[in-house]
Amino acid sequence: MGIGQTGAGHVKTEPCFHDVAGWKEEQMEKTRITVAHGDGIGPEIMAATLRILAAADARLELENIEVGKAIYERGFTSGIAPDAWESIHRTGVLLKGPITTPQGGGYKSLNVTLRKSLGLYANVRPCVAYAPFVKTRHPKMDVVIIRENEEDLYGGIEHRQTDECVQCLKLITRPGCERIARFAFEYARAHDRKAVTTFTKDNIMKMTDGLFHKVVDEVALQYTDIKSSHMIIDIGAARLADTPEQFDMVLTSNLYGDIVSDIAAQVAGSVGLAPSANIGASGAMFEAIHGSAPDIAGKDIANPGGLLLAAVMMLVHVGQPDVAAKIQNAWLRTIEDGIHTGDIYVDGQSAELVGTTAFADAVISRLGQLPEVLTPVAYAAVNNPAKLAHMVREERAPALPKELVGVDVFFHWRGDKPATLAQHLQLTDGDGLRLTMISNRGLTVWPNAASDAFLADHWRCRFEASTPTGRVTHQQIIRLLSRVADAGYDFIKTENLCTFDGIPGYAMGQGQ
Ligand code: NAD
Numbered sequence: 001m002g003i004g005q006t007g008a009g010h011v012k013t014e015p016c017f018h019d020v021a022g023w024k025e026e027q028m029e030k031t032r033i034t035v036a037h038g039d040g041i042g043p044e045i046m047a048a049t050l051r052i053l054a055a056a057d058a059r060l061e062l063e064n065i066e067v068g069k070a071i072y073e074r075g076f077t078s079g080i081a082p083d084a085w086e087s088i089h090r091t092g093v094l095l096k097g098p099i100t101t102p103q104g105g106g107y108k109s110l111n112v113t114l115r116k117s118l119g120l121y122a123n124v125r126p127c128v129a130y131a132p133f134v135k136t137r138h139p140k141m142d143v144v145i146i147r148e149n150e151e152d153l154y155g156g157i158e159h160r161q162t163d164e165c166v167q168c169l170k171l172i173t174r175p176g177c178e179r180i181a182r183f184a185f186e187y188a189r190a191h192d193r194k195a196v197t198t199f200t201k202d203n204i205m206k207m208t209d210g211l212f213h214k215v216v217d218e219v220a221l222q223y224t225d226i227k228s229s230h231m232i233i234d235i236g237a238a239r240l241a242d243t244p245e246q247f248d249m250v251l252t253s254n255l256y257g258d259i260v261s262d263i264a265a266q267v268a269g270s271v272g273l274a275p276s277a278n279i280g281a282s283g284a285m286f287e288a289i290h291g292s293a294p295d296i297a298g299k300d301i302a303n304p305g306g307l308l309l310a311a312v313m314m315l316v317h318v319g320q321p322d323v324a325a326k327i328q329n330a331w332l333r334t335i336e337d338g339i340h341t342g343d344i345y346v347d348g349q350s351a352e353l354v355g356t357t358a359f360a361d362a363v364i365s366r367l368g369q370l371p372e373v374l375t376p377v378a379y380a381a382v383n384n385p386a387k388l389a390h391m392v393r394e395e396r397a398p399a400l401p402k403e404l405v406g407v408d409v410f411f412h413w414r415g416d417k418p419a420t421l422a423q424h425l426q427l428t429d430g431d432g433l434r435l436t437m438i439s440n441r442g443l444t445v446w447p448n449a450a451s452d453a454f455l456a457d458h459w460r461c462r463f464e465a466s467t468p469t470g471r472v473t474h475q476q477i478i479r480l481l482s483r484v485a486d487a488g489y490d491f492i493k494t495e496n497l498c499t500f501d502g503i504p505g506y507a508m509g510q511g512q
Helices: 042-055 069-073 082-091 110-117 174-190 208-220 233-242 254-268 305-317 321-336 356-365 385-391 418-426 474-486
Strands: 012-014 031-036 060-065 093-096 122-128 142-148 158-160 166-168 195-200 227-232 249-252 275-279 284-288 402-412 433-440 443-446 458-465 490-500
Touching: 031 042, 031 082, 042 305, 042 321, 042 356, 060 082, 082 093, 093 305, 122 174, 122 254, 142 174, 142 254, 174 195, 174 208, 174 249, 195 208, 195 233, 195 254, 208 227, 227 233, 233 249, 233 254, 249 254, 275 305, 284 305, 305 321, 321 356, 402 433, 402 474, 418 433, 418 443, 418 458, 433 474, 458 490, 474 490
Parallel strands: 031 060, 031 093, 093 284, 142 249, 195 227, 195 249
Antiparallel strands: 012 060, 122 142, 122 275, 158 166, 275 284, 402 458, 402 490, 433 443, 433 458
């Protein structure tokens, strides 16, 4: 078998792996997957991984695609060409090497694009210590991080608002929270895990992180066999770095999950060892958590472990748990025998320092063997994360009675006296709306301002209903905007103030 590089942006189907005479029909059935070799160390660790998969008789048929640097340079700002998309949609499974995202504006992160376009809402990152064979201060660590993969600050909705102020929108949805929460608890059950700890910052972001926390608590009531707890992300991350053996599973939103999973992987031993699965109802992508490591590219010294373990997760996903276990056990035995790449090699403790190719050879020569000290793995089809993704069905709650009760109007204004701004804006009061509060960077500065805080050129002015019903109409808001524009004020955006079933759907100003 040989796995050749494909032409730029082209897809090449390559029959691969062994045809062993005498196998039963269903055993011979191969799963088609898409393979992207990636940039930097990507091609080296992918070649090593594919060689091991082939030697283990993985029943796979590969479609090679090209993504990343070369495609960016060819003018595709998302790092992927249309025919590569077709392959991924056809196979529904992508094994991906790390890619180099060009610095600077105009380029979109391919990883974010793939996750969002394919609806891969769950990111599963097991972080396991392999002590005493891989150096770690936490020999008992065995944590799975479940990271929500589509929402939060990763929407890429950013705007420059004024000379001094830029903004990034953090979007959290109830169905999004429900899906990832159910996935986490189903994963816990399927993998015999006992406890899920949720990390949020809902003491500050009461609405967005508050919703995530609330929905997890609701979902947890249906999984009373799994212990559910919550930590504020700052102390949670500190504890995860300090005493990771206290954690079984961690569930969190997109940005926090990105950060804490790298911390957890490094604390376990090496970022070079950690795999990641991105799972959705109709597709999945498997990759190492590390990047393209340009500093060591082309030297045949990278650790292929993260990508290999991602391929093991992929084999479970496509219904080949037997091959998955065979490979992981041979890998564990190799690690145990002290055959180590430079990132985990310790002089006097490891037996042999090897490069990427020699490491793959060592794993291949141990296929069929079990580790003697580390615990051997065994997978069942029930572990299949794809099945979990299908089982997870979020229910959409009925729409609540909603009332419009005011509007926050944001202004670009260079002044530094909130009272002056208030005085002028109060001239536009009337028609059922009146100015009730002004804040600057979230801090209430009118009325009752008493602060030495720096005042930026970005002002939020709250207008609330002065009508007997306490409600206003869209037309009243449009007329208000017309009046403030006529008064010469540069409004840059608005946020409607609504109640949902009588409960305000907006935060108070700090200090209000
Ligand atoms: P990196 O993970 O590539 O490297 C960080 C450090 O870890 C480097 O010293 C590197 O040599 C080492 N390292 C990483 N993988 C290793 C391995 N398998 N074996 C041995 N050592 C390894 O992070 P970076 O340097 O911040 O990023 C480099 C590029 O990768 C950037 O362009 C970034 O955007 C990209 N990136 C891609 C992905 C992805 O494709 N999923 C993820 C992260 C970063």
